[in-house]
Amino acid sequence: MTMTDKTMDASAPAPRGDTTPGDATQPGTAHPGPAQPAVAQLPMAKALNAGLQQAMRDDPRVLMMGEDIGPLGGVFRVTEHLQREFGPKRVLDTPLAESGIIGTAIGLAMRGYRPVCEIQFDGFIFPGFDQITTQLAKMTNRHEGQVQMPVVIRVPYGGHIGAVEHHQESPEAYFAHTPGLRLVSPSTPNDAYWMIQEAIQSNDPVMFFEPKSRYWHKGEVDMTASAVPLHSSRVVRTGTEVTLVGHGAMVTVLLQAAELAASEGTSVEVIDLRSLSPIDYEPIVRSVQKTGRLVVASEAPGFVSVSSEIAATVTERAFYSLEAPVLRVTGFDAPFPPAKLETVYLPDADRVLDAVDRAMAY
Amino acid sequence: MTSRPAAPDDQAGPIGNEKDCEVTVPNPANPAQSAQQAPASEQAPASEQATASKQAQATDHAAGQAQGAADTQAAASTQPGKGTGSFGRAWPAASTGPDENAQPVETIQVLTPEGVLRADDGPSADYLPVIESLGDDLLRRFHRDMVVTRRFDMEAANLQKQGQLGLWVPSVGQEGAQVGSAHATRAQDHVFPAYREHAIAMVRGVDLLGVIGLLRGTTHGGWNPAEVDNFHLYTLVIGSHTLHSTGYAMGIALDGNYATGNPDTDEAVIVYFGDGSTSQGDVSEALVFAASYQTPQVFFLQNNHWAISVPVSTQSRVPLVQRPMGFGIPGIQIDGNDVLASYAVTARALDETRAGRGPRFIEALTYRIGAHTSSDDPTKYRTDAELQSWVAKDPIPRYEKFLRSRGAGDDVFAAIAEEADDFAADIRRRTLELESPSTDKIFDHVYSDPHPVIDAQKLWLAEYEDSLEPEAAPGGDA
Numbered sequence: 001m002t003m004t005d006k007t008m009d010a011s012a013p014a015p016r017g018d019t020t021p022g023d024a025t026q027p028g029t030a031h032p033g034p035a036q037p038a039v040a041q042l043p044m045a046k047a048l049n050a051g052l053q054q055a056m057r058d059d060p061r062v063l064m065m066g067e068d069i070g071p072l073g074g075v076f077r078v079t080e081h082l083q084r085e086f087g088p089k090r091v092l093d094t095p096l097a098e099s100g101i102i103g104t105a106i107g108l109a110m111r112g113y114r115p116v117c118e119i120q121f122d123g124f125i126f127p128g129f130d131q132i133t134t135q136l137a138k139m140t141n142r143h144e145g146q147v148q149m150p151v152v153i154r155v156p157y158g159g160h161i162g163a164v165e166h167h168q169e170s171p172e173a174y175f176a177h178t179p180g181l182r183l184v185s186p187s188t189p190n191d192a193y194w195m196i197q198e199a200i201q202s203n204d205p206v207m208f209f210e211p212k213s214r215y216w217h218k219g220e221v222d223m224t225a226s227a228v229p230l231h232s233s234r235v236v237r238t239g240t241e242v243t244l245v246g247h248g249a250m251v252t253v254l255l256q257a258a259e260l261a262a263s264e265g266t267s268v269e270v271i272d273l274r275s276l277s278p279i280d281y282e283p284i285v286r287s288v289q290k291t292g293r294l295v296v297a298s299e300a301p302g303f304v305s306v307s308s309e310i311a312a313t314v315t316e317r318a319f320y321s322l323e324a325p326v327l328r329v330t331g332f333d334a335p336f337p338p339a340k341l342e343t344v345y346l347p348d349a350d351r352v353l354d355a356v357d358r359a360m361a362y
Numbered sequence: 363m364t365s366r367p368a369a370p371d372d373q374a375g376p377i378g379n380e381k382d383c384e385v386t387v388p389n390p391a392n393p394a395q396s397a398q399q400a401p402a403s404e405q406a407p408a409s410e411q412a413t414a415s416k417q418a419q420a421t422d423h424a425a426g427q428a429q430g431a432a433d434t435q436a437a438a439s440t441q442p443g444k445g446t447g448s449f450g451r452a453w454p455a456a457s458t459g460p461d462e463n464a465q466p467v468e469t470i471q472v473l474t475p476e477g478v479l480r481a482d483d484g485p486s487a488d489y490l491p492v493i494e495s496l497g498d499d500l501l502r503r504f505h506r507d508m509v510v511t512r513r514f515d516m517e518a519a520n521l522q523k524q525g526q527l528g529l530w531v532p533s534v535g536q537e538g539a540q541v542g543s544a545h546a547t548r549a550q551d552h553v554f555p556a557y558r559e560h561a562i563a564m565v566r567g568v569d570l571l572g573v574i575g576l577l578r579g580t581t582h583g584g585w586n587p588a589e590v591d592n593f594h595l596y597t598l599v600i601g602s603h604t605l606h607s608t609g610y611a612m613g614i615a616l617d618g619n620y621a622t623g624n625p626d627t628d629e630a631v632i633v634y635f636g637d638g639s640t641s642q643g644d645v646s647e648a649l650v651f652a653a654s655y656q657t658p659q660v661f662f663l664q665n666n667h668w669a670i671s672v673p674v675s676t677q678s679r680v681p682l683v684q685r686p687m688g689f690g691i692p693g694i695q696i697d698g699n700d701v702l703a704s705y706a707v708t709a710r711a712l713d714e715t716r717a718g719r720g721p722r723f724i725e726a727l728t729y730r731i732g733a734h735t736s737s738d739d740p741t742k743y744r745t746d747a748e749l750q751s752w753v754a755k756d757p758i759p760r761y762e763k764f765l766r767s768r769g770a771g772d773d774v775f776a777a778i779a780e781e782a783d784d785f786a787a788d789i790r791r792r793t794l795e796l797e798s799p800s801t802d803k804i805f806d807h808v809y810s811d812p813h814p815v816i817d818a819q820k821l822w823l824a825e826y827e828d829s830l831e832p833e834a835a836p837g838g839d840a
Contacts, residue, residue, distance in 0.1 A: 063616075089616055095654055100605060100647035107609020110594075113616070131644075134599045135606070138582075142595055145807035146586045179808050203810035231814075278815050 038224045045215040047189035048078045048154075050223070051196035052116065056086050059114065062200055064091040065101055066118030066154075075120055076156055076215055098128035105151050106136055114150045114200060122157035123166025129174070136205045137180030148203045152196075157185075158249050158299050159346050160213035162339040169336050170300035175207045176277045176309070183276035184230060185209035187251035189219035191274065198230040206230075209276070211248035231275040233283050239269035242356050243287040245310060246297040247273035250347070254297060257352035266356060276306050284310070285317050292323035293359040297347050302330030324362035327355045467681045469727060470707050471697035475755045477763025479702075489706035496705075498768070504545065504701050505765055506778045508537035508758050511561040513782035514570055515732075517789055518577070522736045526793055527577040533560045535699075535731030538757025539664050540634075541565060542704025543726070546712055547632060548625070549591055552614075554607035554633040557596040558664075558730075562634065566593035574793050581799070600635075601642030604661070607633035608648045611657035611721075620658040621718025630716035631659040632708070638669025640685060641677045649689040652721040660711045661686065661723040664698060666730035671743040686723035698726030699757040702764075729755070801827070 042050065056062045064079055064086075070093035073080030083091035094101050098119060105115035119125045125132075132153065139149045159168035175181050182204050186192040192210070199206040228234070236251065237258050244254040251272045258268040269287050273279065288294050294314055296307040311326040329347045337345050470486050472493055473479060479493070480486050515532050522530035533540065540561035547553060553566055563585075564570055572584030576596060587594045597603035611631040614620055620628045639645050640663065652659055665682055667674050678685065683695040694711070696703045704726060711722035729752035733740050740749075762775065805820040 095647070095650045097647045097650060099644055100651050103602065103605025103644060103647065104609030104612055104651050107606040107611070108613045108616075109609075110606065111610050111613025111617070113613055127643075130599065131602065131605065135597075135602050140810055141807050142582045143586070143807070144581070144583050144803075145810065146583075146588065148810045182809075204813075278813060 039220060039222050041218050042189050042193075042221045043216045043218045044186070044189045044192045044210070045076055045078050047193040047219075047221045048196055048210065049080055049082070050221070051193040052079065053082060053085065054223075055116075055197045055200040056082065056090060058197075059200075060090075061112060062090070062114045062116065063108065064116050064118070065094050065105055065108075066092075067094060067096050067101075067120050069093060069118050074118055076212065078154070078156075078210070078215075079118065098124060098126075099131050102128040102131035102136060102151075102153065106131065106139060106149065109149050109151050110139075110147055114152075116152040116154060116200060118154045120156070121163075121167045122155055122169040122171055125153075125155055125171060128153075132175065132181070132205075132207075133178045137178045139180075140204070141180060149205045150200070150203050151205045152199045152202075152208050153205070154196075154208045154210060156210045156212040156215075158209075158211050158213055159336065159342045160249060162342065164339070165336070168339070168342060170298065170331065172207075172209055172276055172298075173300060173305045176306050177304075181205050181207055181277060182231070183207045183209065184274060185211065185248040185276060186274065187211065187214065187248055187272050189217075190221045190225075191272075193221045193223065194225075194228070195230055195274070202230065209248060213249045214252070217252075231278055231280055233271055233273050233275065233280040235269060235283055235287065236272045237268070237270040239267040239291065241267045241291055242293040242295060242359055243269045243271060243284065243291045244295050244297065244352065244356075245271045245273060245284055247276060247306075248299075250297050250299060253347065253349055254352060257349040257356065260349055260353055261356055266360060268356065273306075273310075279306075279310065279313070281313060281317065284314060288314055288318045289321040292321055293356075293362075294322070294326045295329060295352065295355045295359060296326065297329040297352055297355075299331050299346050301333045302328045303333045305330060324359040327359055329355045467683050467695045469695045469697055470703050471700050472702040472706060473700045473760060473764055475699075475760050477760040477767065479764070486703070489703065489710070492706040492709060493702050498770075500545070501768070502765060502770065502774065502778075504541050504705070505758070505761055505775075506781065507541045507545075507561060507565055508701065508761065509778050510782045510785050511537050511541070511564055512758065513786045514564075514789060515560060517786035518574060519732070519736065521574075521790065521793055522577070527574065527736075528579055529577050530736040531558050531577070532730075532732035532735075533558045535752065535756065536664055536666060536728045537561050538701040538761070539662075539696075539698035539704050539726035539728045542701040542706075543632065543634075543662055543708035543724075546705050546708035547591075548630075548712070548716075550627060550629045551712065551716075552587075552592040552594065552607070552610055552629065552631045554594045554603045554610070554631065555596055556600070556603065556635050556639065557598055558636070559596075559634050563590075563593055566591040568593050570789060571792050571796070574789065575796060578793065578796055579798075580796050601639035601644040601648075604633050604635055604639070604645050604648035605651070607631050608651045608655075608657055608659060611652070611659040612655050614658055615655060620716050623717070625713055625716060628716040629658065630712045631657070632662055632712065633659065634662050634664060636669065637663065637665040637667065637674040637677055637682060638672065640682055641669075646689075649686060649691060649721075649723075653690045656718075656720045658715045658718070659721045660708065660715055661691070661721065662708065663723070663725045664728055665725055666728050668730055668734070668740070668744065670734045670738060671740075673744075681725070683723070683725035686721075691721045691723050693723040693725060695725045695727065698728030699752075699755045699760070701757055701761055728757075731756070 052064065064082060066074065068075055069079040070083040070088065070091055079091060101117050105117050108115045136149055136151060139147055158170050161168060172183055176183050182202060184195055184199060184206060186195045196208060199208050237255060239258065244258065246254045254270045258270050261268045269291055271283055271287060296310045298305060298307045302308060307328045307330055311328055314326055329351050331345055468485055470489060471480060472486055472489050479490065512534060515534050518527065519530050519532055521527050536558065540559060544562040544565035553562060555562060560570060560573055563573060567590045568585050575581040575584045583595050614629045614631065620630065622628055635645060663682060665674060669677060681695065683693040686693040694707060696707050698704060707724055711724055715722050731753060801823060805816050808816050
């Protein structure tokens, strides 16, 4: 059943219950849903699904909006079964219009709801770009704090899935450049489970970049552990000679590179950014003070990128610790190529190691 | 006029010149003072008076040039179908020219331009009982609101000319559409304006100094919607707010706060937008979403016939009232310069939608008598004949005739004129007192939750300013 089959009539119960709009401090991380085991091996898509389910159970103001997210469960099945549990008034199959999705989510947020919008693919976010950058990001500022915008925009992004044009891109930098937005990207199922719930609890708009090439990779999800702060970066492998920083699917590549480097006798530390705006620099600066070398990697084109921003800031903050210039390993400054060339376009462990070698040669 | 206006005259001065765009329209508050007689304020500092004087010279200069453009237009208009090489001729001619924009499609009109209630049996007759049920207090209130808004508008235009506002966005001519529909809303309704809805703002309880603040550069907001009968903020990206209004109406529907059968508590949304915005994708998407979710919502289109310099015939080759029908939303066209039609039709549409009968669409035919903004020069793209034809349909004089026919005497209108003058004087006084905001305003409320970058930059700026010599400090009133 879709929303167009059944319009929102007044006879059905209001979804908000006794919740007061504007009270935004609902704890959502305290307990797992009854259907979920406390610790489970889940692929990221299922972990996100469990996180969304938990957020919807915790707060009746949380809504899902997007294309094909109802009976189909989204093209990646991240919202699978949610409409069955929560109904078509809380899981809205929308008309096919990204600006419409974001623009109406803004109105719903004004009303006290906490919409979670799914953009079907990275390259399709741009019809909604105006609403995101000129309206969503500025709405609280324009209202001088009188209105909050707790809207989450989920964006499956990145390459390695062999898809057609517009389906493999990494558009984070466009949004990182926009004041008023927050950007995060999980790299593991456990982070995905917790970070989506924290994003939904944020009173600010959060762009939630999901590394779609990691959707089907399993990892341990601990639904009993309390969440780490949403906007914190994290050391995921310790080392002493070179620091590698990346986010999303790139973290897996960096860990592969670190393993290979270790086999060649180079000790590499790997940091998962997790948050792209704001960036948690403390673990990065601390690491660079130890290693003296930094390589920043991402799938996105490097020009005016998150990687460039990190390079500039770490140079400012840890200049006297640096033994080598900060190096970037990124996608090329060219449109994402046809899929047969994606492995050439996207940084792999070898390209990261090439940068590690260049950093070590200074 | 059946041909497109002539191409802009390259000799007619730079874009954004300070051409005096207003025409002489009756100022009901003070017939002796026309819009063109902008007295330099006694309160304005000398430097501002100098600016005003400079602008006055520029105005004279541009006026002469504009006369040339008007002559060219007049010549073009005598040769229907013979283009003068303007851009428009490169495309197949629209079936309608600017004057045909207003082609009537059963236009609802309760009060004729002569100020007489229509007595025919047409569709307008349905609305007469609504009007006949209104008391004199409310009927006179309509007049008061139109007159005060126009007086306010003229004062703001003068403040802009005197350098006190960066820009002004006049609403002159559209008071009928605005005041009537605004009074048709109920207290619990939510109103989403574009940015020319000064009369609606006033009716909903906004201190119009908030509008002044937007254009003086002291705020991006100006009021708290929750404190002014849910009159939401102006939105400058054309058409964006139609989606916000639809989302808000979806929220009302999700809450079940409509269609309970109690019009005193059931909520509805009304969104205002213009003919130009109907070309924006967001407006079409808002209509799609509204139809999909059957939102309790009225789309109120003020067709003032010009999107800056582009006529409505370039936006649409059918009357805009026919647009919503393609989305499955009923549309109705009204004489937007008839405050009574605006009131009666909007009240009915709002009550239908709040009762759960789905979204409604109203096209109000009106006219932007003034310029798009104080930087615009409408003499470059529209004819004086067209303008005068609309001045003759001005919503205020016709309504005054109507009130006089119901027994209102000179004393009533004198009192309203005095109130309007007082209102304008109060706005002027408080405009001059509006101070630059604190530099904290750059950082406060970028986010709702704490943000390390904002916190660090705010702290840095404070320390930087402290480090400077006092007289060199940026920001503030220095």
